[in-house]
Amino acid sequence: MDGVAQPDPDLLIEFDDVLVRRGGNVLVGPVTWKVELDERWVVLGPNGAGKTSLLRIAAAETFPTSGTASVLAERFGHTDLSELRPRIGMSSSALANRVPYDEKVSDLVVSAGYGVLGRWREQYDAIDTERATEMLESLGAEHLAGRTYGTLSEGERKRVLIARALMTDPELLLLDEPAAGLDLGGREELVARLATLAADPDAPATVLITHHVEEIPPGFTHAMLLKEGQVVSQGLIDDVITAENLSTAFSQSITLDRVDGRYFARRTREPGRHRVQV
Numbered sequence: 001m002d003g004v005a006q007p008d009p010d011l012l013i014e015f016d017d018v019l020v021r022r023g024g025n026v027l028v029g030p031v032t033w034k035v036e037l038d039e040r041w042v043v044l045g046p047n048g049a050g051k052t053s054l055l056r057i058a059a060a061e062t063f064p065t066s067g068t069a070s071v072l073a074e075r076f077g078h079t080d081l082s083e084l085r086p087r088i089g090m091s092s093s094a095l096a097n098r099v100p101y102d103e104k105v106s107d108l109v110v111s112a113g114y115g116v117l118g119r120w121r122e123q124y125d126a127i128d129t130e131r132a133t134e135m136l137e138s139l140g141a142e143h144l145a146g147r148t149y150g151t152l153s154e155g156e157r158k159r160v161l162i163a164r165a166l167m168t169d170p171e172l173l174l175l176d177e178p179a180a181g182l183d184l185g186g187r188e189e190l191v192a193r194l195a196t197l198a199a200d201p202d203a204p205a206t207v208l209i210t211h212h213v214e215e216i217p218p219g220f221t222h223a224m225l226l227k228e229g230q231v232v233s234q235g236l237i238d239d240v241i242t243a244e245n246l247s248t249a250f251s252q253s254i255t256l257d258r259v260d261g262r263y264f265a266r267r268t269r270e271p272g273r274h275r276v277q278v
């Protein structure tokens with residue numbers, strides 16, 4: 001023992017006063033955050049709130065400037081982050097932008113199991129190809145297997161990238177704005193798929209970043225609201241996603257509706273505001 005407290009093996013993410021600073025500015029923090037097995041988290045907040053900065057630590061892509069971070073019970077500073085990354089499934093626009101347009105969808109998914117982007121072997125093991133097909137099926141994208149990535153719509157690309165993120169049977173799934181850029185149909189299709197995933201007891205603990213409460217899939221259990229790098233509220237989703245907390249996070253009066261396990265938000269209409277003042 002080196003005198004440092006050991007990470008809790010039941011916690012997939014354990015951040016204690018984690019803070020990220022760049023060029024003298026605090027991007028996010030201090031944040032103390034615990035994610036347990038089976039939890040499905042949404043991290044929500046306006047542009048620039050620090051959501052991606054926080055997720056990049058959870059993805060073992062970067063170290064916090066201060067505070068202590070453990071992911072999958074591995075303490076940062078005491079572990080090789082590159083060994084941690086294969087245990088984490090990640091879908092983000094940064095990854096989406098790196099996929100070559102001529103990449104075949106089935107290769108894109110199966111190659112995740114080999115830790116590479118793009119076809120790596122002439123032949124993959126049958127068990128891997130079968131799993132890739134299953135993952136595409138779970139996202140309703142099996143019919144796209146023979147297509148090239150560049151020919152897919154935004155919604156199809158998002159679903160294929162999530163299938164890839166699940167390919168390695170990760171212990172933690174991180175989704176950075178999976179519904180960004182999707183039309184209404186694409187968003188609804190994705191939200192439904194993610195709701196099914198959230199309800200699957202074998203699915204990994206999940207953290208989803210979004211700007212919009214409408215994109216929260218039913219079945220998500222916890223939420224964190226960020227504003228200007230600070231936590232406005234975090235905990236059980238019903239306690240966090242409230243009109244009051246959203247009004248604080250988005251700096252305007254928000255009215256919130258809940259229908260069939262979904263959230264819908266809009267700016268509160270002020271009576272008489274439209275009338276011309278004389």
Ligand SMILES: Nc1ncnc2c1ncn2[C@@H]1O[C@H](COP(=O)(O)OP(=O)(O)OP(=O)(O)O)[C@@H](O)[C@H]1O
Nearest residue numbers: 022023027045046047048049050051052053054211
């Ligand atoms: N490397 C960097 N150096 C300086 N500032 C940075 C750096 N990376 C991010 N920032 C700033 O940190 C803040 C938080 O960025 P971050 O991407 O984490 O926010 P976000 O909540 O994910 O935003 P969005 O919703 O717009 O994607 C922003 O103001 C951003 O401009």
